[in-house]
Amino acid sequence: MDNDTSVKEFILLGFPELHGLKLPFFTILLLMYLLSLTGHSMIIIVVLTESVLHTPMYFFLVNFSVAEICSTMAEIPKMLHNILSGKTTICFACCMAQGFIVFSVGAVEFITLTLMSFDRYVAICKPLFYTTIMTNELCLRLALLAWIGGFIMVISQSVVLWSYPYCGPNVIDHFFCDVGPVLKLACTDTTLMELIGLLYGAAIMWGSFGFSLISYACIIATIIRIPSAIGRSKAFLTCASHLTVVSLFYLILMIMYLRPSTHGDTRVNKVISLVHVSFIPMLNPFIYTIRNKDFKAAAWKMLRRML
DSSP: OTTTOOOOEEEEOOOGGGGGGHHHHHHHHHHHHHHHHHHHHHHHHHHHHOGGGOSHHHHHHHHHHHHHHHHHHHHHHHHHHHHHHOOOEEEHHHHHHHHHHHHHHHHHHHHHHHHHHHHHHHHHHSGGGHHHHSOHHHHHHHHHHHHHHHHHHHHHHHHHHHHSOOOSOOEESSSSOOHHHHHTTOSSOOHHHHHHHHHHHHHHHHHHHHHHHHHHHHHHHHHHTOSSHHHHHHHHHHHHHHHHHHHHHHHHHHHHHSSOTTOSOHHHHHHHHHIIIIIHHHHHHHHHHTTOHHHHHHHHHHHHHHO
């Protein structure tokens, strides 16, 4: 790699059109980042400390929160540093590592959301068999599958991306090392890599989305057959928050990545990506907890015990 790669660092272009608004942009981004970290950390702490929440649904939610924290930490701190310092460079190895972490954790999030859909399917469609099916051992194995599978699916593409020659220019038209803008800088034909990346992305996104869609089709069909209005409302509320998060998550990422990655409007991609990595992670903890009576009761219980 050293013989073929003359580029030792990249320049992250970020949002040059906001150069005159650096302080407001930095403040808003930092606030969203801190709210995201606080919200997801609270979910993790409350679920781990309160035994009443030791259920499969909250176990998968903790895994999703950990993945969200990893994803935002891989991107936002570097972006905040670049805005504040004015230094927008990132070393070659750091860039490749950042891209690997972001996309690996993204794959983990996809799989975890699918597992959460499956959990809600079993809880609503097979309530009598829920404890028999969703055992602690199965949940642990599924969580390990999500984390190991997510990293395995991305590592081969990351190795190929790392091995490409980069001989200049070195300006990445993004605020992080997204695969599309990085591929544009490779001094070789990247058509095959683009195609493989598109197929991988389509497989995991559409596969995960399809499984979740089938799960929720079965859930909705079951809810409709519940005779009482109160029963239907209660059943729907147990999965409404997850359905909202799933819809936002898939919609944003499918817009960004389910097309050849080096084409399209990079400005649109940057804005959508910023929403995905800052606003949506800030919003998710509120979506999952704002109408969740069990979680709010457990959180207040923990706070009273601490005080």
